[in-house]
Amino acid sequence: MAVSRREFLQGGAAAAALILSGKKAEAGGADSSQMRTKGLKSSTTICPFCAVGCGLVVHTKNGKIVNIEGDTQHPINQGALCSKGSALFQVANNERRLQKVMYRAPGSDKFEEKSWDWALERIAQKMKDTRDKSFKAKEINKKDNKEYVVNRTEGMAFLGGAGLDNEECYLWSKFARSMGVANLEHQARI
Amino acid sequence: MTNHWIDLRNADAILAIGCNPAENHPISMKWIEAAMDQGGKLIAVDPRFTRTASKADHYAQIRPGTDIAFLGGMINYALQNNMVHEEYVREYTNATFIVNDKYDFNEGIFCAFDDQEKTYDAKAWAYAVDGAGNPKRDHSMKDPRCVYQLLKKHYSRYTVDMVCNITGTKKEDYLAVAKTYCSTGRADKAGTILYAMGITQSTHGSQNVRATAMLQMLLGNIGIAGGGVNALRGESNVQGSTDYGLLFHLLPGYLKSPEFDNVDLKAYLEKWTPKTKDAKSANWWGNTPKYTVSLLKAWYGDNATKENNFCYDYLPKRSGNYSFVKLMEKMGKGELQGLVCMGQNPAVGGPDSLKTREALGKLDWLVTVDLWETETSIFWKRPGVNPKDIKTEVFMLPAASSVEKEGSISNSGRWAQWRYKAAEPVGDAKSDLWIIDQFAKRMKKAYEKGGVFPEPITKLAWNYGQGEEPEVHMVAKEINGYFTKDMTIVDKDKTLEFKAGDQVPMFKYLQDDGSTVSGNWIYCGSYTKDGNLMARRDLADPTGLGMYPKWSWAWPVNRRIIYNRASVNPDGVPFNPKRVVITWDALEKKWKGDVPDGPWPPMNDAKEGKYPFIMLAEGHGRLYALDMKDGPFPEHYEPIESPAKNLLSKTQTNPAVKVPANMTSDTAKFPYVGTTYRMTEHWQAGAMTRSLPWLVELVPTMFVEISQTLARAKGINNGDMVKVTSERGSIEAKALVTSRLKPFNVQGKEVEQVGLPWHFGYAGLATGDSGNVLTPSVGCANTSIPEFKAFLCNIEKGGKRA
Numbered sequence: 001m002a003v004s005r006r007e008f009l010q011g012g013a014a015a016a017a018l019i020l021s022g023k024k025a026e027a028g029g030a031d032s033s034q035m036r037t038k039g040l041k042s043s044t045t046i047c048p049f050c051a052v053g054c055g056l057v058v059h060t061k062n063g064k065i066v067n068i069e070g071d072t073q074h075p076i077n078q079g080a081l082c083s084k085g086s087a088l089f090q091v092a093n094n095e096r097r098l099q100k101v102m103y104r105a106p107g108s109d110k111f112e113e114k115s116w117d118w119a120l121e122r123i124a125q126k127m128k129d130t131r132d133k134s135f136k137a138k139e140i141n142k143k144d145n146k147e148y149v150v151n152r153t154e155g156m157a158f159l160g161g162a163g164l165d166n167e168e169c170y171l172w173s174k175f176a177r178s179m180g181v182a183n184l185e186h187q188a189r190i
Numbered sequence: 191m192t193n194h195w196i197d198l199r200n201a202d203a204i205l206a207i208g209c210n211p212a213e214n215h216p217i218s219m220k221w222i223e224a225a226m227d228q229g230g231k232l233i234a235v236d237p238r239f240t241r242t243a244s245k246a247d248h249y250a251q252i253r254p255g256t257d258i259a260f261l262g263g264m265i266n267y268a269l270q271n272n273m274v275h276e277e278y279v280r281e282y283t284n285a286t287f288i289v290n291d292k293y294d295f296n297e298g299i300f301c302a303f304d305d306q307e308k309t310y311d312a313k314a315w316a317y318a319v320d321g322a323g324n325p326k327r328d329h330s331m332k333d334p335r336c337v338y339q340l341l342k343k344h345y346s347r348y349t350v351d352m353v354c355n356i357t358g359t360k361k362e363d364y365l366a367v368a369k370t371y372c373s374t375g376r377a378d379k380a381g382t383i384l385y386a387m388g389i390t391q392s393t394h395g396s397q398n399v400r401a402t403a404m405l406q407m408l409l410g411n412i413g414i415a416g417g418g419v420n421a422l423r424g425e426s427n428v429q430g431s432t433d434y435g436l437l438f439h440l441l442p443g444y445l446k447s448p449e450f451d452n453v454d455l456k457a458y459l460e461k462w463t464p465k466t467k468d469a470k471s472a473n474w475w476g477n478t479p480k481y482t483v484s485l486l487k488a489w490y491g492d493n494a495t496k497e498n499n500f501c502y503d504y505l506p507k508r509s510g511n512y513s514f515v516k517l518m519e520k521m522g523k524g525e526l527q528g529l530v531c532m533g534q535n536p537a538v539g540g541p542d543s544l545k546t547r548e549a550l551g552k553l554d555w556l557v558t559v560d561l562w563e564t565e566t567s568i569f570w571k572r573p574g575v576n577p578k579d580i581k582t583e584v585f586m587l588p589a590a591s592s593v594e595k596e597g598s599i600s601n602s603g604r605w606a607q608w609r610y611k612a613a614e615p616v617g618d619a620k621s622d623l624w625i626i627d628q629f630a631k632r633m634k635k636a637y638e639k640g641g642v643f644p645e646p647i648t649k650l651a652w653n654y655g656q657g658e659e660p661e662v663h664m665v666a667k668e669i670n671g672y673f674t675k676d677m678t679i680v681d682k683d684k685t686l687e688f689k690a691g692d693q694v695p696m697f698k699y700l701q702d703d704g705s706t707v708s709g710n711w712i713y714c715g716s717y718t719k720d721g722n723l724m725a726r727r728d729l730a731d732p733t734g735l736g737m738y739p740k741w742s743w744a745w746p747v748n749r750r751i752i753y754n755r756a757s758v759n760p761d762g763v764p765f766n767p768k769r770v771v772i773t774w775d776a777l778e779k780k781w782k783g784d785v786p787d788g789p790w791p792p793m794n795d796a797k798e799g800k801y802p803f804i805m806l807a808e809g810h811g812r813l814y815a816l817d818m819k820d821g822p823f824p825e826h827y828e829p830i831e832s833p834a835k836n837l838l839s840k841t842q843t844n845p846a847v848k849v850p851a852n853m854t855s856d857t858a859k860f861p862y863v864g865t866t867y868r869m870t871e872h873w874q875a876g877a878m879t880r881s882l883p884w885l886v887e888l889v890p891t892m893f894v895e896i897s898q899t900l901a902r903a904k905g906i907n908n909g910d911m912v913k914v915t916s917e918r919g920s921i922e923a924k925a926l927v928t929s930r931l932k933p934f935n936v937q938g939k940e941v942e943q944v945g946l947p948w949h950f951g952y953a954g955l956a957t958g959d960s961g962n963v964l965t966p967s968v969g970c971a972n973t974s975i976p977e978f979k980a981f982l983c984n985i986e987k988g989g990k991r992a
Contacts, residue, residue: 006524007424007442011369011893016717024856024892034869041612043610043611043612044609044610044727045592045593045609046426046590046592046599046601046609048426048591048599048605048878049424049425049430049873049878050215050228050285050424050425050426050873051215051422051423051424051425051426051427051428051601051602052195052215052218052420052601052602053195053426053599053600053601053603053607054217054604055607056611057426058297058593058610058954060206060592060612062611063613063614064613065593065612067233068593068707070991072735073727073729075729075736075738076194076195076196076217076601077217077220077346080217081217082216082217082870082882083577083870083871083885084870084871084872084879084885085217085887086590086813086884087879087882087884090882090883090884090885091561091591091592091593091878091882092593092594092613092616094881094882096562096563096586096881096954096955097561097588097591097616097619098560098561098562098563098564098586098588098617098619099588099619100588100591100617100654101318101585101586101588101618101619102424102585102586103583103584103585103590104508104570104583104584104585104586105583106580106581106582107536107577107578107579107580107581108577109571109578111900116618116620117626118667119434119585119587120320120628120629121434121583121632122585123555123557123629123632124629124632124633124635125338125634125636126554126555127528127629127633127794128466128527128633128641129669130527130528130554130636131287131557131641132641132642133340133527134527135642135643135644137642139308139450139509139675140451141451141509141586141938146945148451148453148507148509149449149453149457149503149507149511150506150507150508150817151503151504151505151506151507151643152506152507152508152647154525155333155508155525155526155527155528156526156527156530157512157517157521157526157528157529157530158380158529158530158532158533159517159522159529159530159534159536160436160512160530160531160532160533160534160559161427161431161434161436161532161534162425162426162427162431162533162534163425163427163532163878164427164430164431164532164533164599164622165430165597165598165599165609165622165623165662166378166433166434166597166599166606166666166668166669166713167597167598167623167662167665167666168597168621168622168623168626169431169433169434169436170429170434170442170665170668170669170709170710171335171441171531171549171623171626171630171660171665171799172434172436172622172626173262173434173435173436173441173631174488174489174650174709175626175629175630175650176436177489177506177646178449178504178630178646178647178650179490179646179647180509180510181504181506182438182447182506183438183483183512183520183526184436184437184438184512185436185437185438185513185514185517185617186279186428186432186437186532186534187425187428187431187539187874188428188431188432188437188532189239189437189513189974189975190514190539190540190541190974190975190976190977190978
């Protein structure tokens with residue numbers, strides 16, 4: 001990649017400082033962006049809130065996210081962010097994030113922690129029971145009194161997807177239809 | 191969006207109606223302000239004086255739910271004052287088409303209405319056809335049965351006085367808006383219309399959108415830089431989730447999900463493949479068989495063969511409406527045993543939410559996949575209920591955040607942009623990709639052992655690598671598509687050789703015989719032999735219009751402005767030489783600029799020219815629609831709950847909408863217009879923001895906005911607790927008394943409004959009552975999107991928490 005605007009501007013600012021002060025340029029101060037992100041790994045991302053599609057840079061240290069800021073090279077936001085985008089750091093680092101698989105038994109007044117394997121097996125069993133019991137292979141149409149093959153699972157609905165990645169949406173669509181789920185909807189309908 | 195965010199800077203006028211970009215899409219203001227720096231005018235039309243209105247050159251107040259009156263009046267204004275782009279209208283829209291003799295409109299009702307079923311027979315609105323089967327046309331647009339004359343007649347009723355009486359807009363404000371915006375009806379001017387839920391969340395929402403599109407076509411504003419009809423979508427990948435068909439009526443790529451009487455693949459393709467006899471019409475949906483078969487090959491792999499109809503029988507067939515509100519009704523009747531919510535929170539996000547919360551308790555099992563506890567996942571311990579009484583089994587699965595996984599999302603401008611994984615998910619959280627993969631693998635295993643009609647699951651092609659996490663690049667490659675056998679394709683003067691397994695370079699090479707796979711045809715071209723084009727970061731801008739063609743990848747075929755063949759005249763010469771989207775190079779015989787809407791030469795080329803609106807069988811933009819559920823022209827009706835009589839006809843509300851029981855027109859009990867909206871500091875149903883301390887500090891609790899006059903009348907001070915009630919329920923919140931809200935003048939009477947953010951609920955760090963407790967569960971005739979924006983309510987000082 002060519003010199004980024006950030007690097008270019010930093011170089012320019014340093015040179016200007018040198019001319020003005022007549023002193024040898026020193027490394028940025030404690031709150032300079034260079035100090036803040038020095039020695040960190042960075043990767044780009046796109047904001048998960050609205051659909052403007054602003055770019056952000058995520059900085060990590062030892063696998064932990066330590067800083068997120070606007071991507072100055074991104075042509076849409078050019079480094080700028082709104083209050084939500086600026087708060088993405090607190091999505092990544094937040095004690096309220098769900099960390100464990102939780103299960104609530106019928107009638108219970110609390111969640112209990114479970115393993116992924118236990119929960120996924122039980123969910124699979126529930127999905128299969130529901131599909132097997134509510135599967136409608138054929139139905140008589142009320143208007144013309146004819147029988148049609150519909151191959152539909154009536155007893156189950158899938159909601160959501162506007163927060164998923166495209167690849168996830170695709171697999172969700174593929175999986176839902178293979179399960180005979182016609183009750184497939186998401187946020188675009190509300 | 192037909193256009194994209196940066197393109198807003200190319201507009202001479204920006205009409206923001208039913209949206210509030212400064213509040214809800216703040217960074218878009220960078221480009222709106224760039225347009226304003228060049229002399230562009232910003233117009234804000236909204237019930238409230240919003241953050242966008244505060245930046246606007248013109249602000250017009252509008253009563254919620256009266257957008258068709260407002261836009262219909264602008265259509266009339268443009269027609270009456272000869273402000274339309276005449277060549278564009280004549281050549282590119284169906285203004286010249288003749289409508290059959292049966293078409294009629296009387297007192298708010300179009301012909302062929304069945305009052306019992308509340309449905310129209312849209313066939314009665316068809317074009318008149320000539321002996322060859324093509325629509326009859328009158329290029330002079332003088333025939334009284336041509337669309338142009340019918341349009342003119344229909345909207346002649348929408349006079350400025352009539353409109354302002356309906357919308358409550360001040361006449362001088364309305365005239366300023368109409369004049370400023372309609373002045374873009376010239377070849378060298380561009381106007382863009384921005385809209386969001388203020389337009390869609392209505393019982394005539396689709397017709398609201400149509401009205402914006404019609405105005406844009408009349409002004410020659412579609413296909414050009416700085417133009418278009420631009421939906422400001424509110425969720426980071428709601429464009430993608432729609433593209434991928436996560437809606438009951440769709441399959442990926444806007445293919446229709448099969449209906450019960452599409453009894454086999456042949457019948458399905460017959461029903462959904464439009465036909466034309468006009469050689470100048472590209473009729474792009476004529477390719478439906480190629481896209482459908484390529485999708486079935488992506489889903490059923492080698493099991494999908496010509497002999498077995500490519501496993502078409504495995505797809506579920508719909509018989510009716512399974513939209514969100516209908517599903518909630520079904521759930522309330524105990525007809526659903528299971529529900530899976532992938533990052534959706536219906537206990538807050540849907541209308542009439544007390545009913546939804548109650549309905550969740552009728553489920554046997556509920557799975558929520560989210561980053562947080564949501565009102566939906568803890569509905570069984572919500573305030574006022576005893577968990578013991580709720581028998582639903584709940585699985586709350588922790589999901590990875592956007593920076594803890596890799597994949598693409600599509601913004602409003604159709605740019606699919608790649609995101610990288612920066613860190614491992616927190617705790618035991620997993621990506622949605624992993625979770626879906628686990629569901630599929632476990633169901634496959636279970637059905638291998640038997641069950642009802644197991645084949646759709648056991649035969650499903652599901653091969654995304656051997657790792658613990660499915661390989662996201664394999665998924666992206668399948669979406670793009672590849673050849674299943676060696677192929678030689680002759681494309682005009684080129685002969686192309688492909689090997690089995692090669693990525694398909696673009697969707698024009700997809701086939702209907704099983705020789706190609708493509709999980710979503712509109713994304714074909716996103717991941718080719720050149721790699722993952724969605725990850726591109728090249729800032730070249732060869733047109734200077736801000737299209738950045740090598741930054742990410744836009745569907746379709748990296749086209750940045752769709753319908754761009756309408757930006758040139760029929761000879762291929764740009765209407766506006768200062769903002770050239772595409773131009774025909776007659777020497778090289780090719781288009782330059784943006785990726786054109788098809789490679790054919792300009793429309794006037796006798797042999798190969800094509801009309802610009804390639805997605806319609808007749809190739810012309812529809813000022814008059816043939817397939818809407820509620821009429822060929824948008825007509826003003828009042829919201830179902832309204833303080834006003836319909837002044838334009840005797841038909842009070844959209845006749846094609848069935849009204850549910852818990853709605854009212856009792857203005858004595860509910861005298862105020864309620865409307866819901868969003869704010870910068872919070873997001874949608876709130877789970878993603880109400881647990882972030884920085885945002886909670888900014889907006890810690892639920893509030894409702896009222897005018898100073900209403901506050902005085904009710905003795906409410908800023909910060910007082912108030913109770914807001916509708917026919918569906920009541921909520922408590924802090925009152926925010928503001929001069930930004932003003933009463934509407936409704937037919938000589940002052941009617942007050944109550945503004946409600948809908949982001950709050952009982953889960954998370956910042957809690958508050960949900961605006962959607964009040965909103966009605968009645969939807970648009972075409973889309974079933976609920977009428978969140980306009981309902982009747984009452985407000986009183988006090989409440990239990992005061």
